[in-house]
Amino acid sequence: QNMLSFSIKIEPSRLLNAGNGVILSGQITKHQLVSFYPGFYTPPPPLHAIINASGETCIKGGEVISGDSIYKISCPTVGGSIDATDYSRPSFPYAVGDIINHPPKGVKPNVFPVDFAWAEVLQASESWRPESRQRLHQYMKHMNQFANGLWYIDPNTFEPIYVSACQDKHPRAGIV
Numbered sequence: 001q002n003m004l005s006f007s008i009k010i011e012p013s014r015l016l017n018a019g020n021g022v023i024l025s026g027q028i029t030k031h032q033l034v035s036f037y038p039g040f041y042t043p044p045p046p047l048h049a050i051i052n053a054s055g056e057t058c059i060k061g062g063e064v065i066s067g068d069s070i071y072k073i074s075c076p077t078v079g080g081s082i083d084a085t086d087y088s089r090p091s092f093p094y095a096v097g098d099i100i101n102h103p104p105k106g107v108k109p110n111v112f113p114v115d116f117a118w119a120e121v122l123q124a125s126e127s128w129r130p131e132s133r134q135r136l137h138q139y140m141k142h143m144n145q146f147a148n149g150l151w152y153i154d155p156n157t158f159e160p161i162y163v164s165a166c167q168d169k170h171p172r173a174g175i176v
Helices: 047-053 119-128 129-140
Strands: 004-012 020-026 039-042 073-076 081-083 115-117 150-153 161-163 171-176
Touching: 081 171, 115 119, 119 129, 119 171
Parallel strands: none
Antiparallel strands: 004 020, 039 081, 073 081, 115 171, 150 161
16 A cells, blocks of 8 residues: 555456456545546537537537447546547556446446546646656556547538647546
């Protein structure tokens, strides 16, 4: 264990035929941060594209139609979604949120996701010790990178707009 009151690791689930699970050692309290959700971040399409789409299939519910995945999770506060389907696990030991809580049918999850903007975390980290702030910057480079590929189809011009077009304008989001 480290400066936190717990440690987590990935190992075979104790549930029959459940694959890998996340095992927590130590103590946590209600509403305590447990892990980060790794994956590629896709921001929501701009408001003008959503309004002009008028329900067309290029945009659904403010998100690009890109297929469903059990590893895709919405960011209701910041907007967009994070998809861990094809994401290689970063070396950050707490980046296991995509494995947590896929309970069997009839069992309620015991953690819930909360989304945030990385810019807010960076601003809050200004008062941290330099080594902690440096570690955060190292992990952040690998966590929740912008997705590659199609962002949305412009409903006026029918031109594809790629995620790379928004990277300088939209804050990256994360989920804990």
